[in-house]
Amino acid sequence: DTGVSQNPRHKITKRGQNVTFRCDPISEHNRLYWYRQTLGQGPEFLTYFQNEAQLEKSRLLSDRFSAERPKGSFSTLEIQRTEQGDSAMYLCASSIFRDRVDGYTFGSGTRLTVV
Amino acid sequence: AQTVTQSQPEMSVQEAETVTLSCTYDTSESDYYLFWYKQPPSRQMILVIRQEAYKQQNATENRFSVNFQKAAKSFSLKISDSQLGDAAMYFCAYRNSGGSNYKLTFGKGTLLTVNP
Numbered sequence: 001d002t003g004v005s006q007n008p009r010h011k012i013t014k015r016g017q018n019v020t021f022r023c024d025p026i027s028e029h030n031r032l033y034w035y036r037q038t039l040g041q042g043p044e045f046l047t048y049f050q051n052e053a054q055l056e057k058s059r060l061l062s063d064r065f066s067a068e069r070p071k072g073s074f075s076t077l078e079i080q081r082t083e084q085g086d087s088a089m090y091l092c093a094s095s096i097f098r099d100r101v102d103g104y105t106f107g108s109g110t111r112l113t114v115v
Numbered sequence: 116a117q118t119v120t121q122s123q124p125e126m127s128v129q130e131a132e133t134v135t136l137s138c139t140y141d142t143s144e145s146d147y148y149l150f151w152y153k154q155p156p157s158r159q160m161i162l163v164i165r166q167e168a169y170k171q172q173n174a175t176e177n178r179f180s181v182n183f184q185k186a187a188k189s190f191s192l193k194i195s196d197s198q199l200g201d202a203a204m205y206f207c208a209y210r211n212s213g214g215s216n217y218k219l220t221f222g223k224g225t226l227l228t229v230n231p
Binding site (some may be wrong): 031048050108 | 160162208210216218221224
């Protein structure tokens, strides 16, 4: 298992276009998370899946954002009608809860630039 | 809501010296976890060290150790014998152990430079 994989690594898009990012978690991990990291800030929680169920969405996730995790495997994050303020690094992480320990593994992120 | 504050935007250290990164947090919970993550220029976040709030003993991992002061809500990271590979952004993070125990709350980070 090579860890959490995110594609693409970089995406440049014009304002108003739709973009979709993909995250492939570690196969045995049932929990999957999306975070957003803007320049000079720490990552901020966006959403959480346990298996295929999306259990929490942050208020940061406007109606233009949607995330899915079909069959509890990979996940996609779609942003519709992108705005310049959406420019950020989008991080995916996965984990499995064992013995009071829930160790996150992060992917390398997708850097989105909206021009 | 929990908050995490890192008051040092940047720190520098000479190779082989020791440096301490500061972190304070605010929570009304009694049981929680605290973490230090490292984010090198390649951008993948890597766990450095973890502390469980119910444990009084400070966590250590090789050259990395923490000073956990629960009453003061302080959680500093000490890096001993600093190496060039330690240069990175360091984030302090908090997680509940009860409800919403999956969500990490991060500070803004401290950029550590290691000088040869």
